[in-house]
Amino acid sequence: MTRERRRNRLGGVFDLLAVAAALGVVVLGLVNLRLVGETGLAVRQGTIAAAGLLALGVFWRTRVRYLGVLGWLAYGTSIVLLVGVLGLGRSANGATRWIALGSFTFQPSELAKLGLLLALAAVLGSERPAWQRFTVALLLAAVPIGLTLLQPDLSTAALLAVLTGAMLVLGRVPARFLLPLAAAAAVLAPLAISLLRPYQLSRLGSFLVGAHQSPTGSGWAVRQARIALGSGGLFGRTGDPLRGVRAQYLPERDTDLALASLVGQWGLVAGAAVVLAAIVLVWRLALASRVPRSAHAALVGGGLAVLLGLEAIVSVGANLGLLPLAGVPFPLLSYGGTALAVHLAAIGVVLAVRRDGARRRLWATARWRNPRPRLVRLAALGVSALLLAFGLYGWRLQTTEGAALEVAGQDQMTRCVRLPATRGAIVDRHDAPLAVNAVAVGSGVDRVVVVPALLLDRPADLDRLAGLIGRLPADLRTQLRAADPTTLSLPVADVPGSVGDAVTTAAIAAVWVDPEPRRVYPTGALLGPVLGFAGVATPDDEKRWPGLPPGEIVGRAGLEQEYDAVLRGIDGQQCLYVDPAGVPVELGARRDPVPGADLRLSLDLGLQQQLAASVAAAVRAQPHPRGRIGAGVAMDPRTGQVLALVSTPSFDDNLYGPPIDTAALQAASQAPGSPMLEHATQGVAPPGSTFKLVVAAANQASPVWSPNQIVPTGADFTYGGHVFHNWKPMGPMNLVQSIAISNDVYFYKLAVALGPDAIIGTAQALGVGQRTGIDLPGESAGYLGTPDSVRSAGRAWYGGSTVILGIGQGELQVTPLQNARWTSAVATGSLVTPRLGLAVGTGTSGWTALPAPAATPLPFASALGPVQAGMRAAVTGGTATRLAGLPLPVGAKTGTAQDGGLPDGQYDNWISAVAPMDAPEIAVTAWVQGPGTGGNSATAVAVDALGYYAAHRSDVLATAPVPMP
Template sequence: MSGPPRAHAGLDRLVHRPRAAPDVPAVLAVAVLVGLGLLNLQSLGDRSILYHQVAVDLAGVALFCWLRRLRADGLRWLGWSCYLVSVVLLLAVVAVGESVNGARRWLALDSLTVQPSELAKLGMLLVLAQVLATERGWRRRLGAALVVSVIPIGLVVNEPDLSTAAVLCGVTVAMLVIGRIPLRVLGGFVLVAALAAPLGEHLLRPYQADRLHAFLSGSTSANGPGWAILQMHIALAWGGLTGHGAGHLHALVSEYLPDRETDLAFASLVEQHGMIAGVVAVLAAAVLIWRVVLSARHARTRTAGLTAGGFAALVGIEVVVSVAGNLGLIPTAGVPFPLLSYGGTAAAVHIATLGLVLGLRAEGEKHRLWHRQMPQLPRLLGPAALLVTGCLMAMTGFAWNLQADHGPQLRRAGLTQMMRCVRIPAPRGEITDRHGAPLAIDVRQEQVDAVPALVRSAQVRTLAALTARSRTAVVRQLHRAHGLTVVVATLPPATAARVRAAHLAGVFLAPTTRRVYPEGALLGPVLGWTGVATPADVKRWPDLPSGAIVGRTGLEETYDPILRGRDGRQCVYVDPAGRPVAMGPSTPPVPGSRLRLTLDLGLQRELTRQLASALRGEPGQPRGDLGGAVVMNPKNGQVYAMASLPSYDDNVFGPPVHQRALATLSKQQGNPVLEHVTQVVAPPGSTFKLVVASADLKHPAIQPEEVIPTGGSWTLGDHTFHNWMVLPPQNLVQALAWSNDVYFYQLAWAMGPQPIITTARQLGVGAATGIDLPGESSGFLGTPSSVAKAGGTWYPGSTVVLGIGQGYLDVTPLQDALWTAGVTTGALVTPHLGLSYRSGSGFTRLPMPGAHPLSFADKLGLVRAGMRAAATSGTASILAALPVAAGGKTGSAQDPAAPSGGTDSWFTAAAPLHRPDIVATGFVRGGGEGVTTSGRVVLPAMEYFFAHRAAILRTGR
């Protein structure tokens, strides 16, 4: 390149003091970036780093003004000086640098901290510009450039500072491209580097390798390196369009963002001041890059052009890598956003370098006035700047889409990680009888909870006074707290209201309840009890929180989803270390719904009282060890009363558990923890004759009108089967009325087992009734094949005794009541205790299956006639005392499980028989004759029902 004519030599000596105005767009772009960076630091609240950055920026401005006066001829000494000083400082870092997180990158000079790798960027850039600007062949220029680059890059890698080393490598490649090294040669270098890149993984420190793997796997686990990616996305989503800056939640969100002042300053800026601030920062960076590219095109010398082009490449690489890292598009690289991120050395170097570039541009523009011949300009700067601008715009669009598509989800994730919540248990819904009489209630108190970290010392005395405790005791309790909250006291609602009205910081109230069963043992096994959820409960209801109180047995378990309600919660905002910083949102608990049962409390008391009397027995009469009785509506399955003795008091299960009472209960005979109507099985005796008679009407073996001889016994083969008394020849109706065993021996033998078994199944024998109580027994109905499969033998006598409800047959009292309902109504129902639950201002009926008509309903008239005859002149004649026409059947069954192998007592009845309102069945194990013991349970209950019929059937609204 030829030099300028001598006529203008004097003018050339003046160009080092350019009079041209500085590049206003470039200066404004720098000012915007610096201002946004200071705004971000100011929002983060650390005044010390804010003031430090202001001082550094001012120092950079001073260097800007000085270097702007430097002419192209001074680039040599400036470049080599910066280069050599940076190399010396990098060597010093190796020896005496400060180590942070296993890396040595900084030199501490008294109170001043310097990062030599930032100075190395400028020094290497200026020297590369001089090396590549010479007229030597490309091989010599390439070799010299590589030697110049490898020294600072190697020292930076040794620190290790791989992010800065990568930027230096990128600047080197960019300088080689714009310095007109053949692209085919550079392509070969790039290919070799790409192939060797996987081998460089062993150079990564463990935390760097973890970052890379987290990025590649897409992990955002809070326990791993991917956590930073999640925090960046939360910050970007949280800022929205304009940010909110001042809110305490924004300040808290920023605490979760690592490196928010430096490497992730862009994400922090968007979080604090919104997407608009982020777009402004990106646009300012793009303007700066384009103005520097323009400076390269106006350079007076090739060295000056390459210097400006190299600086544009440096800024472009840093901005693209930083924004991409902040968006999680590349692994978190640790590259700061130029001028936006906090960093003394970097900010000063970038501002100063811009002054140098703009000064060189001013020199070139004056030179252009006098010289038409210009140096060969750097190549591909325009396309490269377009590429960088396109990348920045694309990444801005990505950030916008991230906010739009995933913003709500990410904001919820941010809130979740900032909050620690304690559960406020919901009061359990009441259980009442059909008229609203309470059977299970919650006695409520208020628990005074405190977050020790948020309780002000000045308020401790007030808290102590309101809770009637000493100040010393409250202070000790707060200091000894191990969790997020501590229980200060439990108070009655009226006293707790004064604590609530005081609005003490860090103090909140949570309702606490105790389940109480006013009727005690009257309905113990039916209602059940509550307790802490077991693993089986959690499997049944996966959304149960830890420590939740649920129904464990009885109706408490069946209707737990209705009764449990929805827990509330009190949340506390915490910093990343888990320290509480402020009270969070509170969600009050939603009480459970009130459950209304089909039971009538008055009838329940009467039935239980009569069953207890039957179990005590009369002098000289057998005494049973347990019993159960049920009164139900045979048309819809509503259970009006269900007595089970011996029973237990639900209150002993607490909480707190009454250990002594529980120990006594465990030793009590008669299985008090079982619900005897649905969970105890026994041979039904002669009450099963209703099923056998129904089978004969469905599959006639002996015509029901036929009178057959009976007597006192009947012999089959070598075995004689006895009657309970000598009876005359009878037909089916008479045999039912007098419970004629011999008649039913012959009937069962004539039919064979299969018709009886088939009919029994249709009447619900051998299967659970489906009542809304857990743990119901299905009983046992044996068949010749099932008995043989179990290793037993079905003898001819097995068919005979099946006719009187003995042998391979066990039923629950509820199953007995169910077939009684079936033969008297012609349909089978599903017994149930749940009636309705409160929904809003009224009650909603619980859905229950409808009645299922029996296929042989039209053939059952004679069975009902036999029941009626039993009530008027037969074994169940005690039913004549009722004010309506009733029918019934007695039963006495040999039971090995009964006390001393005695006889179980059964009695079942329906009334009014032509259209029954109730079916009542009683069972006393070991109670002897059916009418004598169980009849004394059923009759008074039926009398009570008809005396109070209108009131019982009237359900409250």
């Protein structure tokens, strides 16, 4: 008796453990409902749980002799209710599964699980012949399974079918009956696909292709479950202020995916507690099947153990994405009053069976007459092992993919609005504005932007904003309510910069100010092609700068394009958290935009204006100026800093707006003289006699004549049967004299003596036929033909080709900037890279010098003295004497080139000059098309430019040095 009492006491402890396990799962289910914001459901579920616990206690006290009556009553009632569902049931999601009585709903299929279990236990636990037990069991199962399929509720029907099979095995039905049944089930299983509803097919398809990878349907649901499971951590995120928003992304968080929801809210520890409680229940119920006095009672315990274990496995597997999402809730945890009450009552029944068996063990039937259920402990062991394996998989999911899943969860609820950065200004070397933002000069507006859904929830903030922007609160509220709830940003006012500053200072949540992107160019057409313009990025721009956001403003031409990465700045962003419908619910992180840096140029605005006026006047001075062009360059020959860069005709960058002046832009693009081109770097023409500096330098680099050698010249030169004329008859001269007076015959003969290779080699050393490397897009390389390149093009290089190359004609086209560059190199002995960008930064925070390529010394620099002397002689007594009156000693070379693209009597008129000649500080090159007489002379342009420089020399050079990076 002592051992029996101990066993009974131990059984009582285990009964209490089973009840505690069940109660723990119920409590965690209620906690989950509360955490996801379903307080009403939690109260309802708690009420039903109390009733279920009461039923558990009542049935615990039930005697086994009443088990049969209870079973047939439950079975019969469930059948009646299943039939009633077909005619009176309530439908949802394409299925009719519930009976509604006012606010109370009941799901008969849940009662059918218990009714079928008890009925099968009664039949299979009887002493009838095996074939009768088998046949009656199948008939009993067919009725609820068929009625459930008609709802249709395939998941419950499948669960009932599996329960039936398990009960047949537990009830020791011989294998000769079970094997044919199993074979028939295997054959008919594929036909079950035809019974699937579209949403069920979607679930199955999502699972087969990888449910967690599918972006929609059940794939979406499983992905959300994995995010919740993987990112919940060990103890969850109950302190996360966005917990409620995150929970909304998990569908069926109160039913099918309640386990994932609980882990997401309270962590893996809570999920492990639920799984452990399920294992305890399964084992407790399984062990209950070992002690009853009858096979009938034993099968009730074993069957419920299998049922609960199967439901737990399917639910956990579906939550992890390891099994299809079959719509099977986790027992006792998921919301559902019918299931909760039935499960608690069923546990009470089984515990009553064990209690009865423990009390009356002495009078129990002999084991050979009361065989225990077959494989029940093995089934419990399998359920436990599988649940533990699933738990380990969940732990591994957190450790290996948790971080990525957390990021995925954050990303899916985050939407970010771009906060455009203010574009940096472009200024001259003295900080005079050349390109600025419209707001900065008082001609633009700021745009006030709000998040409608958030601002509507803050009436006080809405009223305050309305006052700041000068709108009636009612009007503003009406506008916000009319917007789509998912709108992330809505412009509500365009205001002056001062008002925009006031709105920014007010720091109203869900409100910010975007600066107007319009660019203003105060100098108009003065620097049109040089500065370029900014506008919305085109597909070509997106290729140039991958990753541009839609609508980004970028530099589209000129310096705006060249230095776009500096000027554009870095856009900021205001992130918002949205619910699954896309409606903003909370402000997220904000990253303020970083304004673009200002760009300081080497240009001197005063010198630019003077040079532009002089070039324009020279072009206008010709008899027929339409279509004629001119260009000018002023450059520091020591550093390459460009002091002025002029192109005539030009265009006004302000035409690009916004709004774009389409008509004016079209007129400019079609106007004579190609005003859209930057002629100083993109226009090309034969350089004429200015190229004689290159030929003279070639003689110094590869001497064939002494610079002092007197060479007979005259009025013309005959070579190869062709006569090449001088521009006027001249006597014998040396190199210096020939440069000064621009003696064509001297250079014809020198070119022949040198040969094309020597001339071309020196020209290449001086940058002829190459891009200078100036920091402007679209620079032309010009053209320097060689005998080989000419022959490759299908033409011939004649002896006369070398002759006319000596005076800058023939296979030669250069830009004004190239001309200025070689003139500077001859004057200083070093080849520089022209640069416009001087420094970046701001006038308040300081400037940082932009790195510039170092000058390259010429290998023949020491031999260039005679060429430099010739340049000086051209001013003191040669073709450039108009420069002699300047207060600085100037060296120069003039040139007049015939151009097949110009009418008769029209030429490309050139001059390149440097000053002071003994220590050059400035090089000026001018190119003017026209007759080259009177006011049309390029020399007049150089006189004006160098005169301005001499008068303002200290101002031009006053730019403070800036540190290198």
